[in-house]
Amino acid sequence: MSDLEKFFSDCTQIVDARLDKLVPTNETAPARLYDAVRWSVFAGGKRFRPALVLAVGTAFGCQEEKLLNAAAAVEMIHTYSLIHDDLPAMDDDDLRRGRATCHVKFDEATAILAGDILHTLAFQAIVNDKNLPAETRVKLISELANAAARMVDGQQLDLDGEGKKIALEDLEKIHRNKTGAMISASARSGAIIAEASGAELKAVTSYASKLGLLFQITDDLLDVTQTTEILGKTAGKDKRAEKATYPALYGIEETRKLAEKVHAEAINELKTIEIPTVVLCEIADFILERKS
Ligand code: GRG
Numbered sequence: 001m002s003d004l005e006k007f008f009s010d011c012t013q014i015v016d017a018r019l020d021k022l023v024p025t026n027e028t029a030p031a032r033l034y035d036a037v038r039w040s041v042f043a044g045g046k047r048f049r050p051a052l053v054l055a056v057g058t059a060f061g062c063q064e065e066k067l068l069n070a071a072a073a074v075e076m077i078h079t080y081s082l083i084h085d086d087l088p089a090m091d092d093d094d095l096r097r098g099r100a101t102c103h104v105k106f107d108e109a110t111a112i113l114a115g116d117i118l119h120t121l122a123f124q125a126i127v128n129d130k131n132l133p134a135e136t137r138v139k140l141i142s143e144l145a146n147a148a149a150r151m152v153d154g155q156q157l158d159l160d161g162e163g164k165k166i167a168l169e170d171l172e173k174i175h176r177n178k179t180g181a182m183i184s185a186s187a188r189s190g191a192i193i194a195e196a197s198g199a200e201l202k203a204v205t206s207y208a209s210k211l212g213l214l215f216q217i218t219d220d221l222l223d224v225t226q227t228t229e230i231l232g233k234t235a236g237k238d239k240r241a242e243k244a245t246y247p248a249l250y251g252i253e254e255t256r257k258l259a260e261k262v263h264a265e266a267i268n269e270l271k272t273i274e275i276p277t278v279v280l281c282e283i284a285d286f287i288l289e290r291k292s
Helices: 003-021 031-041 048-059 064-085 108-127 135-159 167-192 198-224 246-250 252-272 278-289
Strands: none
Touching: 003 048, 003 064, 003 108, 003 135, 031 108, 048 064, 048 167, 048 198, 048 278, 064 108, 064 135, 064 167, 064 252, 108 135, 135 167, 167 198, 167 246, 198 246, 198 252, 198 278, 246 252, 252 278
């Protein structure tokens, strides 16, 4: 196992342990709701966003314990977005994280409510985080609320653009909001908890914004190059939905080159800060090379 694989595996373990504490079990009523929430949360996602909170925070010397509720919170917001994205009114998908989507396993109304409660539980995790001063909690709530709002804006823009010819700048606006905002908020949350300086936060934000773009480019590539089995979600959906994607605009080879360029730019953004950035660089490598 490489150092980065060990890092992700350790992150998954500690973040899942924290999620297990923060997400009620079916011993809390209504049992069906929490069964549905847990079905989606503990389905084996990559935990990339919480890993980013931990990687940035610990790079700035912050104790892991202070980062864990925020790490769990970004994963809860992310999982809520996946549950809602899979609904019949949106992507209408039946497979996510290698298992039946929430509305297929349970029902549509329960899936909507599972997403709703996850969104709320995320903010409760920050509000109730006794490891952080009140001022930091308010900053984090603002960070996550802004990112979650931008994600919804991006989703609406994406739906509006389906079946239409979209200009590159409009495509990037969709991605910056739908995918990039939560990735940036994850990295920024780690820096905020670690009390990074203004200049450091700026550099982390620039790095994360490139990372978000890289994540979307590789997501588009994987949709056309990987199998449903490996992705754990339905492959080839973008083409069927006539979505504007990087491979559709540039072809696969040019999109790969673009991914390499954005990867180099992400790493370059870290050069201005004097913290150990090895793990952050490796995370960019991981996104460039990811297979699912
Ligand atoms: C419904 C409010 C609302 C928002 C939906 C996140 C999102 C916005 C839609 C998901 C559709 C999609 C394919 C987005 C592009 C990139 C993305 C977010 C992929 C899924 O994230 P991963 O790969 O998933 O980190 P895991 O399962 O590993 O956590």
